[in-house]
Amino acid sequence: MEERIARFVAGLRASGVRVSIAESRDAWEAITYLGVIDKSAFRLALRSTLIKESADFETFDELFPLYFGIDAPPLMNPQAELSPDEQALLNEALEAFAGDLSELLNWLLSGQGPTEEELRDLADQAGLKHADSPYQARWYARRMQRLLGWERLPELLEMLWEWLAERGMDPQQIEQLKRQVAENMEALRGQLERFAGQRIEENRVEQYHERRQTAHDLMQRPFNSLSETEMDVLREQVRRLAARLRSRAALRQKRATQGKLDAKSTLRANLKYGGVPMELRLKRRRLKPKLVVLLDVSTSMRSVSEFFLRLMYELGDQVQKTHSFAFIDHLEDVTHDMRTLRPDAAVEAVLDRLPAGYYNTDLGSSLSQFIADHLATVDRRTTVIVLGDGRNNHNNPRLDALDTIKRRARRVIWMNPEYPAQWGTGDSDMLLYAPLCDDVHTVRNLQQLTDAIDAILG
Amino acid sequence: MFESVQMVKECLEAEQYIASEDIATVVYLAERLGKPLLLEGPAGVGKTELSKAVAGATGRELVRLQCYEGLDESKALYEWEYAKQMLYTQLLRDKLSDLLADAESLTEAADRLAAEEDVFFSERFLLERPLLKAIHSDHPVVLLIDEIDRADAEFEAFLLEVLSDFQVSIPEIGTIRSDPDLLPCVFLTSNNTRELSEALKRRCLYLYIDYPTVAEELQIVRLKVPDLEPELARQAVEAVHNLRAMDLKKNPSVSETLDWARALVTLNARALSREVLENTLTVLLKYEADVARARRILRGPGGSSRGGSEHGPEPPRGGREWS
Numbered sequence: 001m002e003e004r005i006a007r008f009v010a011g012l013r014a015s016g017v018r019v020s021i022a023e024s025r026d027a028w029e030a031i032t033y034l035g036v037i038d039k040s041a042f043r044l045a046l047r048s049t050l051i052k053e054s055a056d057f058e059t060f061d062e063l064f065p066l067y068f069g070i071d072a073p074p075l076m077n078p079q080a081e082l083s084p085d086e087q088a089l090l091n092e093a094l095e096a097f098a099g100d101l102s103e104l105l106n107w108l109l110s111g112q113g114p115t116e117e118e119l120r121d122l123a124d125q126a127g128l129k130h131a132d133s134p135y136q137a138r139w140y141a142r143r144m145q146r147l148l149g150w151e152r153l154p155e156l157l158e159m160l161w162e163w164l165a166e167r168g169m170d171p172q173q174i175e176q177l178k179r180q181v182a183e184n185m186e187a188l189r190g191q192l193e194r195f196a197g198q199r200i201e202e203n204r205v206e207q208y209h210e211r212r213q214t215a216h217d218l219m220q221r222p223f224n225s226l227s228e229t230e231m232d233v234l235r236e237q238v239r240r241l242a243a244r245l246r247s248r249a250a251l252r253q254k255r256a257t258q259g260k261l262d263a264k265s266t267l268r269a270n271l272k273y274g275g276v277p278m279e280l281r282l283k284r285r286r287l288k289p290k291l292v293v294l295l296d297v298s299t300s301m302r303s304v305s306e307f308f309l310r311l312m313y314e315l316g317d318q319v320q321k322t323h324s325f326a327f328i329d330h331l332e333d334v335t336h337d338m339r340t341l342r343p344d345a346a347v348e349a350v351l352d353r354l355p356a357g358y359y360n361t362d363l364g365s366s367l368s369q370f371i372a373d374h375l376a377t378v379d380r381r382t383t384v385i386v387l388g389d390g391r392n393n394h395n396n397p398r399l400d401a402l403d404t405i406k407r408r409a410r411r412v413i414w415m416n417p418e419y420p421a422q423w424g425t426g427d428s429d430m431l432l433y434a435p436l437c438d439d440v441h442t443v444r445n446l447q448q449l450t451d452a453i454d455a456i457l458g
Numbered sequence: 459m460f461e462s463v464q465m466v467k468e469c470l471e472a473e474q475y476i477a478s479e480d481i482a483t484v485v486y487l488a489e490r491l492g493k494p495l496l497l498e499g500p501a502g503v504g505k506t507e508l509s510k511a512v513a514g515a516t517g518r519e520l521v522r523l524q525c526y527e528g529l530d531e532s533k534a535l536y537e538w539e540y541a542k543q544m545l546y547t548q549l550l551r552d553k554l555s556d557l558l559a560d561a562e563s564l565t566e567a568a569d570r571l572a573a574e575e576d577v578f579f580s581e582r583f584l585l586e587r588p589l590l591k592a593i594h595s596d597h598p599v600v601l602l603i604d605e606i607d608r609a610d611a612e613f614e615a616f617l618l619e620v621l622s623d624f625q626v627s628i629p630e631i632g633t634i635r636s637d638p639d640l641l642p643c644v645f646l647t648s649n650n651t652r653e654l655s656e657a658l659k660r661r662c663l664y665l666y667i668d669y670p671t672v673a674e675e676l677q678i679v680r681l682k683v684p685d686l687e688p689e690l691a692r693q694a695v696e697a698v699h700n701l702r703a704m705d706l707k708k709n710p711s712v713s714e715t716l717d718w719a720r721a722l723v724t725l726n727a728r729a730l731s732r733e734v735l736e737n738t739l740t741v742l743l744k745y746e747a748d749v750a751r752a753r754r755i756l757r758g759p760g761g762s763s764r765g766g767s768e769h770g771p772e773p774p775r776g777g778r779e780w781s
Contacts, residue, residue, distance in 0.1 A: 022660055023660060026491060026493065026663075030487050030491060033490045033491070034486075044484065048664055048665055049487075049663060053659070057666070249611070265530070271538075271540035
């Protein structure tokens, strides 16, 4: 049972639920108090110790039956009611009808289902090694049935019943046999499906562990070198990264050592000194930042922008308000999409609005468009983030526009996937933009992007 | 203390709290495992009531800490009354000089003063706030930390420290530790307005309390408002469930259902007619937009969400019906 719980926890983690070791230990302890006999109490014990967010209840409900489900009803032995003569007759029939369906017939007529070994062999034959989606369970179960020769079974059974009737078996017994075998067929089908489901789940967990290893390495690889599958691997990690950033932000609030003087708590702390401020207390509460984001979504920058959007979506509660704008050669306001749609759909919508194509990045005119239409979104508490490579295709860089923004905003931060050594080469105007920014971060891979966002939130 | 889940249910019922199987099981688990219990759910479903009921059922005192943004250590844990201490020092000055009068050397005087140190550095000047009260109590208590999601992340981190060890260091006195046999039973409630930190969630058992089913809510109404006729109570509960099915800004909670039931008793309502329902709608719905919407749905075509008390068949609803 302990092993099954451990596997269940692994399955939950593979589906994105963050379960810690302490929690799985709690689950085990809870079960020692509630026992495993009462099914609903058992389920509740696991749920209250392992799942700490109502959004994860769905995943729990999906996976629970796969690991702790009611076992498929066992096959019954149809020969239990037969007299020795009748049994002998049945055995004769089985021999007579032996063929490639003999195995299946044997299982159904003796009540002994397939063993674990046999099931595994059958599963391998059906190609279950490569299955990884829980929706495929039924399909694979049917494939396993086909391998056993299931379609020919009804016909064969008809012949069997006729043969037995000819040999003089009691019609009532035959009816009973028919019924039992039909029930066994159902039970066997259930077993196959359940087995397929379990194997697929095992595959999924294995794959998840492999992917996590790779994810860790992939985070260090530059964005433009990633293939689509590798990007998928990283997309799964976004949630985990966001959770980590969130806890880091919370811890940082506690340990802050700078800030404005907090008069109230300074006075209170210095009562023992008769009101003389010997110990200073500083205001540690950071107000949540307001963000305005300008994203370059041209081909070279698409993956960076996508990950930035995903992370910002997850961290929505750390920020008071975000206004998002995407640009290539002109600016589009995408705030509404980001606010109303779910992350995948939102990112797609944003990237659709400005399909990458033959047009060249024109940062300068995008900036001037921004000041013309959207400057009101920037006030003295706003942090403006520009995500771009600063390459302007020799257009006017409109430094004055950036200057206007800088004077209105609290700070301007630039995130550039290129290393400082590449600034100023070719059509890059980065060396002109950089002095106007309060901070420039290099975001070549996901690790650096995460650190940059951490710095902004902190 | 709770021997079984069934016992939890019975004890809570004795305290006028109808607990579902889920709730009773998790409360039992929390007590057995010695872990805090995090209760989440929409407002008014009985999260705070649960902790009160548990306190009553176990005969423990309920210590309540209401969280809000800006809540800090001094208001939650303890405060040192410096002013009082200084006053005492002033008033006792004469006695002090008597005490030290016949000291022969400075060292002896200092020693004598040190012997009396406990007067000034004692709990006499310690103002206990809820958390310290729970830790320091000489009998076990139930600690309720209400609406933890309204406090900020910094307070959460501080709370985590306190909940892990149940001990607190006070510079003037020393460390105050809770007796391991008298650990408080901790409940945290949250309305889910923001995500709590993972570390806090890991520490606790989690329970999501949703709106009760019709049967459960009826049981609650029958228990708390016994004066309401059973049939009327049933209609009322069904009406509330229909309201919840409408897409309202704020769904009526269980406490509002109870208020409404009491209102119906006060108004001596005999049946749940449309008039009574519309007049008392403001007891259930607290937003003008919701009231207007509910009225529209109850009045207008397609309004079959009524709670089933209309006498006779529904009137025809427009041209479409006459085909």
